[in-house]
Amino acid sequence: MSMMLDMRGIVRRFGHVVANDAIDLDVAAGEIVGLLGENGSGKSTLMKVLFGMLPPDAGTISFRGQPLTGHTPAAAMAAGIAMIHQHFMLVDAMTVAENVMLGWRDAGRLLRRKEMADRIRDVSRRFGLDLDPDARVAALSLGRRQRVEILKAILRNAELLVLDEPTSNLASAEVAELLTVLRRLRQEGKGIIFISHKLPEVLEICDKVVVLRAGRVTGRTSVAGASQGMLAEMMIGRDVTAPRPPMVASSPGPARLSVKDFLAPGLARLSFEIRRGEIFGVAGVDGNGQIELVEALAGLRPAGSGAITIDGHDVTRASVAARLTRGLAYMPADRGTTALVKTMSVAENLMLRDSGRPPYGHGLLLTRGPANAKARALMADYDIRARDPSFIAGRLSGGNQQKIVVARELDRRPAVLIAHQAAWGLDPGATHFVLDRMLALREAGAAILYVSSELEEVLAISDRIAVMARGGFAGIVPRGEVDPRQLGIWMAGRAA
Amino acid sequence: MSDAAPAADQTARLQTRRLRLRRDGLGSRIGVALLLSLLCAAALIALAGHNPLEAFLAIVQGAVGSQHQIGASLNRTTPYLLSGAGVALCFRAGIINIGAEGQIAVGGAGAAAAALALAGAPSLVAIPLALVGGALAGSLWAGLAAAIHLGRGVHEVLVTLLLNFIALLLVQQLLAGPLGQPGAGFLQSSLMPRSAWLSHLAGFDVHAGILIAVVAAAALSFVLWWTRFGFALRVSGSSRLAAAYAGFSLARLTWGAMLTAGALAGLAGGIEVLGMHRRLIEGFSLGFGFKAVTVALLGAMEPLAVVPAALFVGLLESGSLAMQRQIGVPTALITVIEGLTMLFVLAATAARR
Numbered sequence: 001m002s003m004m005l006d007m008r009g010i011v012r013r014f015g016h017v018v019a020n021d022a023i024d025l026d027v028a029a030g031e032i033v034g035l036l037g038e039n040g041s042g043k044s045t046l047m048k049v050l051f052g053m054l055p056p057d058a059g060t061i062s063f064r065g066q067p068l069t070g071h072t073p074a075a076a077m078a079a080g081i082a083m084i085h086q087h088f089m090l091v092d093a094m095t096v097a098e099n100v101m102l103g104w105r106d107a108g109r110l111l112r113r114k115e116m117a118d119r120i121r122d123v124s125r126r127f128g129l130d131l132d133p134d135a136r137v138a139a140l141s142l143g144r145r146q147r148v149e150i151l152k153a154i155l156r157n158a159e160l161l162v163l164d165e166p167t168s169n170l171a172s173a174e175v176a177e178l179l180t181v182l183r184r185l186r187q188e189g190k191g192i193i194f195i196s197h198k199l200p201e202v203l204e205i206c207d208k209v210v211v212l213r214a215g216r217v218t219g220r221t222s223v224a225g226a227s228q229g230m231l232a233e234m235m236i237g238r239d240v241t242a243p244r245p246p247m248v249a250s251s252p253g254p255a256r257l258s259v260k261d262f263l264a265p266g267l268a269r270l271s272f273e274i275r276r277g278e279i280f281g282v283a284g285v286d287g288n289g290q291i292e293l294v295e296a297l298a299g300l301r302p303a304g305s306g307a308i309t310i311d312g313h314d315v316t317r318a319s320v321a322a323r324l325t326r327g328l329a330y331m332p333a334d335r336g337t338t339a340l341v342k343t344m345s346v347a348e349n350l351m352l353r354d355s356g357r358p359p360y361g362h363g364l365l366l367t368r369g370p371a372n373a374k375a376r377a378l379m380a381d382y383d384i385r386a387r388d389p390s391f392i393a394g395r396l397s398g399g400n401q402q403k404i405v406v407a408r409e410l411d412r413r414p415a416v417l418i419a420h421q422a423a424w425g426l427d428p429g430a431t432h433f434v435l436d437r438m439l440a441l442r443e444a445g446a447a448i449l450y451v452s453s454e455l456e457e458v459l460a461i462s463d464r465i466a467v468m469a470r471g472g473f474a475g476i477v478p479r480g481e482v483d484p485r486q487l488g489i490w491m492a493g494r495a496a
Numbered sequence: 497m498s499d500a501a502p503a504a505d506q507t508a509r510l511q512t513r514r515l516r517l518r519r520d521g522l523g524s525r526i527g528v529a530l531l532l533s534l535l536c537a538a539a540l541i542a543l544a545g546h547n548p549l550e551a552f553l554a555i556v557q558g559a560v561g562s563q564h565q566i567g568a569s570l571n572r573t574t575p576y577l578l579s580g581a582g583v584a585l586c587f588r589a590g591i592i593n594i595g596a597e598g599q600i601a602v603g604g605a606g607a608a609a610a611a612l613a614l615a616g617a618p619s620l621v622a623i624p625l626a627l628v629g630g631a632l633a634g635s636l637w638a639g640l641a642a643a644i645h646l647g648r649g650v651h652e653v654l655v656t657l658l659l660n661f662i663a664l665l666l667v668q669q670l671l672a673g674p675l676g677q678p679g680a681g682f683l684q685s686s687l688m689p690r691s692a693w694l695s696h697l698a699g700f701d702v703h704a705g706i707l708i709a710v711v712a713a714a715a716l717s718f719v720l721w722w723t724r725f726g727f728a729l730r731v732s733g734s735s736r737l738a739a740a741y742a743g744f745s746l747a748r749l750t751w752g753a754m755l756t757a758g759a760l761a762g763l764a765g766g767i768e769v770l771g772m773h774r775r776l777i778e779g780f781s782l783g784f785g786f787k788a789v790t791v792a793l794l795g796a797m798e799p800l801a802v803v804p805a806a807l808f809v810g811l812l813e814s815g816s817l818a819m820q821r822q823i824g825v826p827t828a829l830i831t832v833i834e835g836l837t838m839l840f841v842l843a844a845t846a847a848r849r
């Protein structure tokens with residue numbers, strides 16, 4: 001089998017940092033190659049080099065026998081390489097067919113809608129995409145939108161598809177459908193690079209796996225005979241998939257967060273309590289009221305009616321700052337523009353919500369010296385890998401960015417923590433880290449609301465589990481009585 | 497990394513400081529933009545049939561050729577620096593305040609009214625109080641914009657822009673009525689009492705305004721980088737969502753930035769009245785407030801960097817008068833150069849993603 005893609009000795013440096021250190025990657029036609037690695041291990045850099053978005057410092061790329069050097073992304077696409085991004089590049093208000101034609105030369109100056117619709121139906125049938133050319137993208141599920149991206153790639157004669165974390169936004173049924181589509185693509189002789197953190201999926205769909213760590217290839221193996229533990233060890237140097245020690249049953253104390261008859265736009269009436277030393281996990285498909293709930297609790301959305309109390313103090317109408325002083329910590333799901341200011345330094349992000357308190361500030365003034373010292377200490381404690389506190393946060397990997405948020409919110413020793421998608425997009429090592437910190441906080445006596453669309457995560461650390469559907473809780477069960485089938489019914493039966 | 501922490505801290509601080517001024521080479525980009533606009537200006541001067549080198553030389557001589565000219569240049573710099581620094585503060589907070597022109601006008605009227613009311617008071621009382629009067633009037637005008645923006649949700653660009661015209665008409669009205677000099681034939685006030693005149697430095701034709709302006713710019717820079725309020729402003733300028741999450745009140749930040757910028761613009765107006773004209777004249781602000789936007793952008797929205805930016809515009813305008821006198825290149829060309837500079841700087845700063 002001759003290689004479709006052959007990347008040899010790719011080196012790419014950023015200043016002193018070697019993001020890619022002599023990486024070899026090859027993909028044959030009809031092969032799915034898993035590209036694994038922690039956040040910041042060099043996967044994105046390697047893909048940017050492949051697409052001509054970054055020139056390599058050394059190394060060669062050949063694609064279907066032709067060398068690719070000094071190419072632009074447009075040239076990469078013309079050669080038959082397609083990238084399916086994590087966030088889809090589609091116009092919601094347009095139909096599937098219109099999105100396919102958008103920015104595509106071969107669609108012609110005069111649009112031939114009918115012909116295009118026929119081709120879409122044809123390809124859709126052949127690859128099992130199940131797409132209606134006249135459907136509006138806005139009306140499609142995330143899984144279908146992703147298949148529109150795949151459809152675009154196939155119609156544009158892509159031979160090699162790169163999927164960047166393709167399953168991170170999908171519900172589990174949609175993941176299964178995606179994997180079926182990928183198998184069809186493999187049968188048709190397409191090459192696929194599958195970038196993911198999710199080891200079970202990688203083992204299920206890939207033929208072979210290339211593992212990166214700190215810019216180098218640390219493992220290269222055929223999937224047959226590989227185990228999750230083995231892959232995780234290649235990724236981070238130790239096995240983090242080992243089952244956690246069973247959680248010590250908590251002896252919950254008095255309620256620290258209590259929500260009574262709470263009503264806000266997008267939410268059904270909610271009543272629940274989280275006690276001292278308890279993690280209350282909220283599972284469910286995204287878009288069922290999670291963001292409305294956490295933002296209302298955090299004070300970012302007006303409360304409708306009902307009452308929220310923290311340690312007995314009513315905070316229903318309190319400002320964000322007043323809630324902070326009551327001990328409410330919040331880790332938003334939106335890291336890019338809410339939880340972090342990407343253009344600011346690590347130190348400034350660490351003091352984002354505490355600038356009025358020592359050691360960051362005193363009265364009206366900032367105390368930069370002590371703040372920098374504190375930032376240094378937090379960077380060490382929470383393993384935030386940045387050169388120094390003045391490093392710009394947006395230039396760090398996703399995992400390191402989230403560690404800034406974790407460090408800031410936990411260092412305050414909160415009474416109540418609201419964590420929304422706290423491990424989203426993180427690699428197994430960083431996920432492990434975040435979950436461990438949640439458990440430590442629970443030990444310390446905080447009440448934690450852990451909201452995630454990853455059921456595994458929720459099950460791993462929660463004392464009680466609620467399933468959110470249509471703005472309310474479809475059901476709440478204690479950890480010991482979890483019946484996965486029941487959870488599934490709650491999630492699917494009432495999912496939006 | 498952790499050893500030699502104090503030294504490392506020092507370096508880190510120096511690095512941040514440098515970063516502030518040249519985030520992603522912003523400083524050098526602005527430099528290139530200036531160079532390009534000067535090249536274009538040279539081409540235009542050549543097209544007009546003059547020797548560009550000669551013209552530039554005339555500008556330089558006109559701007560810094562003598563003590564008198566240096567003084568005139570610094571006086572011209574003052575209103576740009578004051579109002580530009582205030583506008584920069586607003587821009588940093590993500591508030592597009594283009595109302596400096598109106599705030600200068602109202603500030604001038606406020607200072608004039610205060611000075612006239614304080615006739616007979618000693619300089620030590622009259623000058624500070626008159627300047628405070630100007631600052632308060634400017635603040636009031638900016639506060640009106642903030643109130644409409646926050647209260648009714650009207651976009652701040654519209655409110656600040658439209659209030660400019662109202663302010664200019666208001667000052668005209670005041671000059672036609674209570675503040676006007678009876679029988680002057682022009683829309684102007686009576687001469688300010690001598691005790692309220694801003695003193696000039698002996699030998700130089702420079703008044704104390706430039707000192708006030710430089711101190712104000714330094715103070716703003718301190719506020720921006722060393723106070724919690726400045727931090728909140730910077731956060732909200734980068735991301736409103738993050739500012740809300742951090743617990744900062746956007747309304748309070750908007751009030752703070754607008755009132756400060758208004759006070760500085762009002763102060764600029766007061767200094768023009770007390771230091772330059774010694775009376776309130778219709779249209780005494782020659783578009784200072786509008787060009788303050790250029791100056792703020794030229795200074796990369798950093799109050800300290802607004803000092804050289806304002807100096808650049810001040811020198812250019814003051815020197816261009818000499819150029820017109822000496823070699824007959826019209827000063828209108830300087831307006832063209834300023835416009836070009838603005839375009840090039842905007843292009844240079846927008847190019848960073």
